[in-house]
Amino acid sequence: MRFRKHPLWLKISAGAVSVLLLAGVAFAAYWFIRLQLNITKAPLNAGAQKTEGDANDAKDRLQILILGSDTRDGKNSKYGSADDSTGYGHSDVMMLLDISADNKRVSIISFPRDLLVDVPECTDQTTHKSYPARSGEMINAAMAEAGIGCAVDTVNKLTGLEIDHFMMADFNAVKELSNTVGGVSVCISDAVYDPDSGLRLPKGTSQVKGEQALSFLRTRHAFGDGSDLGRIQAQQGFLSSLARKVKDDGTLGNPQKLLSIADVITQNLTVDEGLANVQSLLTISSRLKDIDLSKVAFVAVPNRPAAADPNRLELMQPQASQLFAAMRANLDLTKPGATSTPTASPTATASTPATTAPVTKTPATLPYDKSLQPVTVADGSGVPEHAQELVAALVKAGFTQGSQFAADPTAKTAVYYAAGFEDVANDVAKLFGIPASQVEASTAVNGVQLYAGSDFTSGLKFGTASVPDNVVNQTAGDVKCQTANPALIVP
Secondary structure, three states, X not given: OOOOOOOHHHHHHHHHHXXXXXXXXXXXXXXXXXXXXXXXXXXXXXXXXXXXXXXXXXXXXXXXXXXXXXOOOHHHHHHOOHHHOOOOOOEEEEEEEEEXXXXXXXXXXXXOOOEEEEEOOEEOOOOOOEEOOEEEEEHHHOOOOOOHHHHHHHHHHHHXXXXXXXXXXXXXXXXXXXXXXOOEEEEEOOOEEEOOOOEEEOXXXXXXXXXXXXXXXXXOOOEOOOXXXXXXXXXXXXXXXXXXXXXXXXXXXXXXXXXXXXXXXXXXXXXXXXXXXXXXXXXXXXXXXXXXXXXXEEEEOOEEEOOOOOOOEEEOOOHHHHHHHHHHOOOOOOOXXXXXXXXXXXXXXXXXXXXXXXXXXXXXXXXXXHHHOOEEEEEOOOOHHHHHHHHHHHHHXXXXXXXXXXXXXXXXXXXXXXXXXXXXXXHHHHHXXXXXXXXXXXXXXXXXXXXXXXXXXXXXXXXXXXXXXXOEEEEOOOOOOEOEOHHHEOO
């Protein structure tokens, strides 16, 4: 039998292809293993129970809490001692990244570190030690005792959302990332020097990287009025500029550039178990590469100086509740006034009518004079500012005797009426879009009572969310200069 001989060139080509294939497999395996070993993971929650199934990272709406840790361990020791960041440390930056299911928009919600919130009961998933719920706590301290999962649970409680993942980076991540991309362009109205952070910038546009980039993000006094709000706007401006650069350079579509960035990030990153694999990180990055920068919205949670401490912040109501409702309804935050479709009537049981002082008005008859009708708003929602809005709407509609008072918390809104006031109650319910099934007769009220529950904390139409005006500070497509703090302007 004669064996057919293959040409020499074919043998050489086949050998070369085999070598290339082996090299490609080895290269991919090397990077996969390297990146996987870089990743540090921690529990997503600190005792709170999930009510939703796990999100599909490739196609579902994703909500990722981005945290910047102030830990002074390891490479971060030059920024202070371990005493400066007790326990798990504080979240120096807290942003919620919200990616739409169709990959057409991204919202990035910033929470001021000085914002006073209610922290739920949290259990350290490593030591199993539990910490009681706390009220009036700075949000950046939520993770200090029970870990990152407690910060996630706190934001879930605050917003009514359910976060899918978290990513926490330290000081070194900012330096290394800014170096890897070749610097980030920032702009400021005047030359400024902040001795606390070491930030020194000339007027106009500069490229910052390394220590200077970290100083730009950490400074608490260089921008605006020197408060955390100016710092948030600067951080959002930095991220907007970074997003433009990454998109212009085609980084998310360039495997070599993407691997370099992934290597830097994963060395300084802690994520939840569901995100602790290279494929998930690459999947999420691929979802972001084609998003229109004008649909990447940077938002700061509406806030004001806290009544308990003017050096701290509290939610500004009802704007904050309106924002959270718009987020729960998955509305486009770049479209002020956009509304959702009314939701179905809640299934929660309404509370009994709240007790009010007796009134002397006589029952209404048809037709009736609105100005004579006793209509009250019982605030069981926990947002008294919204109750004020409801009263103002009643007065505007002609119910000029509208008033409000604080009531026991309730989950479900209802309209109660005394004998002879059914027609008034129906008109009040119609004014606010409250279903007829939630209008009830009661001997415990005088006239008509709108008992607002936690299902009606914003807006004037029950079951309908809307996007607040002026809620977006900027989009990633906007090029903005930060305003320098007059106290730190230098020649």
